[in-house]
Amino acid sequence: MSDIFKELADAVITQNINGAVEKTKAALASGVPALDIVQKGLSVGMKVIGDKFEAGELFLPQIMMSAKAMNNAMELLRPELSKGGDAANAGYCISFVQTGDIHDIGNRLVSTMLGANGFTVKVLGVDVDNEIVIEEIKKAEAKQVLLVGSALMTTSMLSQKDLMIMINEEGVRGKVKCMFGGAPVSQAWINEIGADGTAENAAEAVIVAKKIMGGN
Ligand code: HCB
Numbered sequence: 001m002s003d004i005f006k007e008l009a010d011a012v013i014t015q016n017i018n019g020a021v022e023k024t025k026a027a028l029a030s031g032v033p034a035l036d037i038v039q040k041g042l043s044v045g046m047k048v049i050g051d052k053f054e055a056g057e058l059f060l061p062q063i064m065m066s067a068k069a070m071n072n073a074m075e076l077l078r079p080e081l082s083k084g085g086d087a088a089n090a091g092y093c094i095s096f097v098q099t100g101d102i103h104d105i106g107n108r109l110v111s112t113m114l115g116a117n118g119f120t121v122k123v124l125g126v127d128v129d130n131e132i133v134i135e136e137i138k139k140a141e142a143k144q145v146l147l148v149g150s151a152l153m154t155t156s157m158l159s160q161k162d163l164m165i166m167i168n169e170e171g172v173r174g175k176v177k178c179m180f181g182g183a184p185v186s187q188a189w190i191n192e193i194g195a196d197g198t199a200e201n202a203a204e205a206v207i208v209a210k211k212i213m214g215g216n
Contacts, residue, residue: 002040004023004026004027004030004032004041005036005037005040005041005044006041007023007041008020008023008024008027008037008040008041008042008044008045008073009041009042009044009045009048010045011023011045011069011073012042012045012046012048012049012066012069012070013045013048013049013066015062015065015066015069016069017065017068017069017072019069020042020069020070020072020073021069021072021073021076023041023073024037024042024073024076024077025076027041028076028077028080034077034080034081035081035113035202035203037073037077038074038077038081038109038202039201039202039203042070042073042074043070043201045066045070046066046067046070046105049062049063049066050063050183067105070105071105074105074108074109078112081109081112081113081116082112082115082116083116089118089120090114090117090118090119090209090210090213091118091119091120091142091144091145091146091209091213092119092120092122092140092141092142092144092145092146093114093119093120093121093122093145093146093147093148093209094122094124094133094136094137094140094145094146094147094148095107095110095111095114095121095122095123095124095148095149095150096123096124096125096126096128096132096133096147096148096149096150097125097126097127097128097149097150097151097152097156098127098128098149098150098151098156098157098159098160098163099127099128099129099130099156099159100127100153100155100156100159101126101127101150101151101152101153101155101156102126102127103126103150103152103153103182104125104126104150106150106152106181106182106202107126107148107150107182108123109202110148110150110181110199110202110205111123111148112202113202113203113205113206114148114205114206114209117206117209117210119146119209121148122136122140124136130159130162130163130166131166133147133149133163134163134166134167134170134172137167137170137172137175137176138170138172140175143175144175144176144177144213144214145175145176145177146176146177146179146209146212146213147163147176147177147178147179147180148179148181148205148209149163149178149179149180149181150180150181150182151180151182151184151185152182152183152184153184154184157182157184157185157189160180160185160189160193160195161192161193163178164178164193164194164195168194177196177197177212177213178195178196178197179195179196179197179198179199179205179208179209179212180193180195180198181198181199181200181205185198186198196212197209197211197212
């Protein structure tokens with residue numbers, strides 16, 4: 001990892017809120033692409049934090065500070081990430097974090113990147129009940145809607161299966177393409193629940209979204 005990416009990751013790992021912002025400013029000033037700052041720097045730090053939490057080496061207050069460091073850096077990056085993508089209308093999508101889940105850093109990043117690449121994104125936020133998602137699908141004027149659901153916990157991931165059942169029961173399966181993501185989501189899970197795709201990160205999410213919506 002180059003020095004700047006290591007410094008960005010370290011700022012998140014050490015809960016250095018000011019440091020994460022300063023390193024992000026410095027990286028932007030030296031011409032590092034915003035997406036690289038997120039994917040090669042800040043997100044790498046968040047992965048380390050998650051692993052340390054799982055190993056019992058860190059506790060919730062520390063994760064919250066790391067999340068704040070990443071979120072503050074993201075505030076600087078969002079305008080950059082929103083620039084320069086493919087402006088052609090790529091479709092309408094509904095983005096949300098599943099019920100019971102408040103992890104929104106990744107979902108917001110995916111939503112920003114989809115917006116930058118021609119999608120019109122309706123962001124429903126966190127802890128969203130499946131009933132609300134169904135209502136939004138029915139309300140949508142677009143013929144084809146892309147669902148962008150995130151779940152960061154094995155528990156909240158289960159509601160993606162319920163959502164797919166509801167989508168079928170409510171007769172709206174033909175209107176939606178379903179892309180789900182988040183750390184516990186795998187292709188095997190997507191196949192099991194009968195969804196259309198998943199992606200490891202925001203850049204891949206744009207590629208998968210365009211593919212399943214019939215673009216290039
Ligand atoms: Co949180 N947490 N957390 N957490 N948390 C996780 C998710 C664990 C995996 C940590 C661990 O144990 N290793 C774990 C879940 C375990 C499990 O279910 N198996 C966990 C837990 C247990 C909890 C609490 C229950 C802790 C507690 O209270 N005891 C609690 C739950 C609160 C709730 O939701 N009801 C909790 C709270 C928190 C916060 C508030 C401190 C904070 C969230 C702040 C926020 O989001 N505003 C937090 C954080 C930060 C994490 C970790 C460390 C990082 C998550 C993150 O932001 N990653 C996470 C560890 C981990 O994920 N390995 C840990 C960075 C982003 C950029 O990546 O994966 O979210 P991402 O998104 C990617 C990718 O998945 C993909 O693209 C994104 C961008 O590149 N993607 C999609 C995402 N959505 C997509 C949708 C698509 O359609 C396509 C692609």
